[in-house]
Amino acid sequence: MTMAHRNLWWLAAARVYVGALWLTYGTSKFEPNWARTEFLSALKDCIAGTSGPIHALLVNIVVPNQAVFAQAIAAGETLVGFSLIFGLFAKLGALGGMFLSLTYYFATGRYAHRFGLESLELLLFVVCLLLLVLPSARLLSVDSAISRWRRASR
DSSP states (O other): OOHHHHHHHHHHHHHHHHHHHHHHHHHGGGSHHIIIIIHHHHHHHHHHTOOHHHHHHIIIIITTTHHHHHHHHHHHHHHHHHHHHHTSSHHHHHHHHHHHHHHHHHHHTGGGTGGGTTOHHHHHHHHHHHHHHTTTTSSSSHHHHHHHHHHHTO
């Protein structure tokens, strides 16, 4: 096994692990109590920790439409999880993970304390960025199987 091939295994393992994390987060949010109680509680915490345009966005747009946002978050996290686990549109999944984690990073106001260096959201953003720019879907993925099939059919 070459060094490059060994690196692909680590990238595939990182992709599947981060995908499992997103999938776990997303599927846990499909229960009705999450949208009615836990999301609203988290939203109130976010509102208390932010100011300016982010605060206004949360108060004026997210709160009045909390049910829609709760379902969108659950669906988005679940789709990102499936995408990364199976390596199906893995680059798009990584981009979705970056979007979700960056959104949460700003919505929670963690950037205001030590640049948010202690936040899971920022860590997920960086890992998803690495999955986006590195060949994380070259091994153990639907994307790589489709690519091989296309090359073979030419």
